[in-house]
Amino acid sequence: MKKVAIIGAGISGLYFANLLQKNQKYNFKIFEAKKNFKLSSGYGIQLSVNSIKLLNEIGFQNIEAQEVYFPKRVNFYDAKFLKKICDIDISKFNYENNRYTTLKRSTLLKFLLKNIPKDKIFHDRELKKIDYNDKLILTFSNSFKDEFDYLLVADGVFSKSKSIIFKKKIFPKYFDSIALRGNIKSLECSDISIYLGSNFHFVVYPLNQNNEYNFISVIRKNLKKEEVIDKNYFKNNELLKSLVNEISSKTSFDFKYKLENLKCFPIFISEKFDKPKIKNLFFAGDALYSIPPSFAQGAAQSIEASKEVYEEIENHTNNYYQKRYTKIKSVNSRSMLNHFAFHLSNPLTIIIRNFFLKFLTKNKRFLEYYLGKIYKN
Numbered sequence: 001m002k003k004v005a006i007i008g009a010g011i012s013g014l015y016f017a018n019l020l021q022k023n024q025k026y027n028f029k030i031f032e033a034k035k036n037f038k039l040s041s042g043y044g045i046q047l048s049v050n051s052i053k054l055l056n057e058i059g060f061q062n063i064e065a066q067e068v069y070f071p072k073r074v075n076f077y078d079a080k081f082l083k084k085i086c087d088i089d090i091s092k093f094n095y096e097n098n099r100y101t102t103l104k105r106s107t108l109l110k111f112l113l114k115n116i117p118k119d120k121i122f123h124d125r126e127l128k129k130i131d132y133n134d135k136l137i138l139t140f141s142n143s144f145k146d147e148f149d150y151l152l153v154a155d156g157v158f159s160k161s162k163s164i165i166f167k168k169k170i171f172p173k174y175f176d177s178i179a180l181r182g183n184i185k186s187l188e189c190s191d192i193s194i195y196l197g198s199n200f201h202f203v204v205y206p207l208n209q210n211n212e213y214n215f216i217s218v219i220r221k222n223l224k225k226e227e228v229i230d231k232n233y234f235k236n237n238e239l240l241k242s243l244v245n246e247i248s249s250k251t252s253f254d255f256k257y258k259l260e261n262l263k264c265f266p267i268f269i270s271e272k273f274d275k276p277k278i279k280n281l282f283f284a285g286d287a288l289y290s291i292p293p294s295f296a297q298g299a300a301q302s303i304e305a306s307k308e309v310y311e312e313i314e315n316h317t318n319n320y321y322q323k324r325y326t327k328i329k330s331v332n333s334r335s336m337l338n339h340f341a342f343h344l345s346n347p348l349t350i351i352i353r354n355f356f357l358k359f360l361t362k363n364k365r366f367l368e369y370y371l372g373k374i375y376k377n
Helices: 011-021 049-056 105-114 160-166 231-235 237-248 298-315 320-342 347-360 364-375
Strands: 002-007 026-032 044-047 073-078 084-089 101-104 121-123 127-132 136-140 145-148 150-153 173-184 192-197 200-206 213-220 259-269 281-283
Touching: 002 011, 002 145, 011 026, 011 105, 011 150, 011 298, 044 049, 044 105, 044 298, 049 298, 049 364, 084 347, 101 105, 127 160, 136 150, 150 160, 150 298, 173 237, 200 237, 213 237, 231 259, 237 259, 298 320, 320 364, 347 364
Parallel strands: 002 026, 002 150, 026 121, 073 192, 150 281
Antiparallel strands: 044 101, 073 084, 127 136, 136 145, 173 213, 173 259, 192 200, 200 213
16 A cells, blocks of 8 residues: 655645545545644635536535536626626536536535545644655654655645755745735625726626625735735735725725625745656645636646646656646646736727727637636646
């Protein structure tokens, strides 16, 4: 029986654990730096059909119907005047039980945790050292030490494990943008709606069948280095108020007094694709490469990556990082383009953007290339 270590109990790590749990050839342990799980958050995520197909392999199609939502369209609006620009029928990419899905992140995590024995998860364990002979010898905080045949590192964009493995400080790049997220009440919304403004955009969509809705805005913001790394800066209520006021002054959308559970945080992205030299060591999710959120593929790519690692181990191949690099390159370029297009501020370029949006969103060949190429594994 092969021993597998998983660092990080997020979406990527837990999905990978579910695949291993179904296969008696593997004995795995999950190491999580946090002391406990925080599953109360009502913030949402979008899962395109490429990830739903993989989740269905571990029973996601049987999740309680009330807990998820299946939007059919993505609607684009001018944020200032609320005039609709165009829409995309994303249901055209659905097939069988694989449907574009929105839900609470906590709902997905609860599903992923359901089939994982509690004694497989070790909290308050942070990687301190890694040695390698024929096995991967891992030393964690609390003097916990063990050896493994395989290691998946999935501890997020600020992966401390990554710096230890590469023996140098690796820190992501601030993307000159802040995300403002929360829940929005008293809303009539049956699909995903994206509102494009000057140097900002915001997205609203249903989280489930219980009239709960997600709100997230991305705002261009140049910050000083000391502000970016100061966690308390983003917990300041005055900053939250100023961001809400900034957006609400530039849109006719009446949300100022409808937002709940608001939080803001800086957006970080990876600067380079790092491939380790150690055999049988894999990075996945944001620990591998963090992309901008403007293409809604973060969770989906984390799930895809974990599936590819599992297949690499099962089939004894050696092409995971090449496959991941190719896919990440495609997703990242689309995310970067979306971020640029969503935040235009010059009136003339906005007119040109809207013209192309109207044309391209009705062009089947373009949609098949831009979305279909990513949604079809």
